[in-house]
Amino acid sequence: MKAFVVACFVAIALAAxxxxxxxxxxxPVDQAFATPYARxxx
Amino acid sequence: xxMLLARIRTIAAALGLVLMLVAPASLQVSxxxxxxxxxxxxxxxxxxxxxxxxxxTIPDTKSYVLEHPxxxxxxxxxxxxxxxxxxxxxxxxxxxxxxxxxxxxxVKLEGGFSGRKIVRxxxxxxxVHWMTAVCFVILAIxxxxxxxxxxxxxxxxxxxxxxxxxxxxxxxHNYLSFPFTIGVVLIFLMWLAGNIPNRVDVEWLREGxxxxxxxxxxxxxxxxxxxxxxxxxxxxxxxxxxxxxxxMFPFYGTTIDAMQTAExxxxxxxxxxxxxxLGHIYIGTIGMEGAFQGMGxxxxxxxxxxxxxxxxxxxxxxxxxxxxxxxx
Numbered sequence: 025m026k027a028f029v030v031a032c033f034v035a036i037a038l039a040a041x042x043x044x045x046x047x048x049x050x051x052p053v054d055q056a057f058a059t060p061y062a063r064x065x066x
Numbered sequence: 067x068x069m070l071l072a073r074i075r076t077i078a079a080a081l082g083l084v085l086m087l088v089a090p091a092s093l094q095v096s097x098x099x100x101x102x103x104x105x106x107x108x109x110x111x112x113x114x115x116x117x118x119x120x121x122x123t124i125p126d127t128k129s130y131v132l133e134h135p136x137x138x139x140x141x142x143x144x145x146x147x148x149x150x151x152x153x154x155x156x157x158x159x160x161x162x163x164x165x166x167x168x169x170x171x172x173v174k175l176e177g178g179f180s181g182r183k184i185v186r187x188x189x190x191x192x193x194v195h196w197m198t199a200v201c202f203v204i205l206a207i208x209x210x211x212x213x214x215x216x217x218x219x220x221x222x223x224x225x226x227x228x229x230x231x232x233x234x235x236x237x238x239h240n241y242l243s244f245p246f247t248i249g250v251v252l253i254f255l256m257w258l259a260g261n262i263p264n265r266v267d268v269e270w271l272r273e274g275x276x277x278x279x280x281x282x283x284x285x286x287x288x289x290x291x292x293x294x295x296x297x298x299x300x301x302x303x304x305x306x307x308x309x310x311x312x313x314m315f316p317f318y319g320t321t322i323d324a325m326q327t328a329e330x331x332x333x334x335x336x337x338x339x340x341x342x343x344l345g346h347i348y349i350g351t352i353g354m355e356g357a358f359q360g361m362g363x364x365x366x367x368x369x370x371x372x373x374x375x376x377x378x379x380x381x382x383x384x385x386x387x388x389x390x391x392x393x394x
Contacts, residue, residue, distance in 0.1 A: 025362070027189055031192075038244050038245035039244060042244035042245075
């Protein structure tokens with residue numbers, strides 16, 4: 025039971041770390057798929 | 067002279083009249099030429115070309131693509147073919163499991179529980195298994211929502227609730243991919259030595275694996291069925307992880323065609339993976355008496371080990387590794 029609970033917490037922690045990495049690496053869609061001089065909605 | 071001029075005028079007028087009558091007819095002949103005869107029709111372009119693109123001067127070359135006919139084939143696969151494959155695989159396998167349980171029932175422990183237990187999986191092994199399993203379940207549900215959510219859940223939940231649910235499901239799908247991948251890698255390394263197929267597995271399968279028929283064929287730490295689960299997890303998990311990361315990082319070395327292929331492979335591999343794991347979940351819970359304790363508590367009953375993994379038990383006893391825990 026303890027292994028299961030710890031596994032859940034570690035999975036959440038790793039997911040949180042990955043979310044930080046993704047948010048830093050990936051651009052928002054309106055920037056990733058447009059050139060710097062063609063911004064939509066800004 | 068005047069008479070001659072008059073006659074010339076008459077003849078000229080007659081000729082002019084004739085020309086006026088003839089000219090429109092000749093114009094109509096030239097109007098019958100088809101101006102589109104040499105142009106390519108749109109349907110022809112869509113059938114022959116995967117991508118229709120022009121030339122541009124801005125650095126973003128993706129913007130040169132005008133139409134992507136191949137995307138229509140992919141859309142049909144995603145909305146029609148994949149749903150059939152996943153539906154048949156998952157529901158079909160579920161039906162087989164239910165039918166098997168109704169006919170065969172749970173595999174009981176013939177000698178009964180002895181009350182003495184032996185350690186089967188240590189804490190780290192159980193931790194890795196459960197981290198991977200929990201991630202797998204959430205990834206499966208959120209992934210199935212991408213394939214089936216719109217036709218099945220949207221009419222039930224309504225647009226707003228479905229949107230919120232799908233948004234959080236997609237975040238969960240993206241973020242939990244990381245611990246799932248780590249779990250698959252650790253499982254591969256941790257249990258590789260015990261999951262190499264050998265002759266014992268051939269005999270085990272030949273004698274029904276202890277689940278078909280009444281025999282209890284000898285097995286090592288992992289029987290042939292468990293080895294099959296191991297390789298499905300490692301290979302299937304590897305495929306969905308690689309294709310998933312290709313999709314999570316669009317245009318990082320991939321084209322639209324490559325990502326469409328990755329999405330198709332990801333969807334089919336995931337659907338088959340889910341169907342197969344239903345069998346693993348069944349046998350590890352209600353399908354076999356005493357099985358769940360191995361991964362739930364880490365220990366199994368001595369009689370259970372003797373009946374289902376006799377070669378493993380003998381080896382553990384011989385090495386002096388067997389840590390027999392007395393009944394509580």
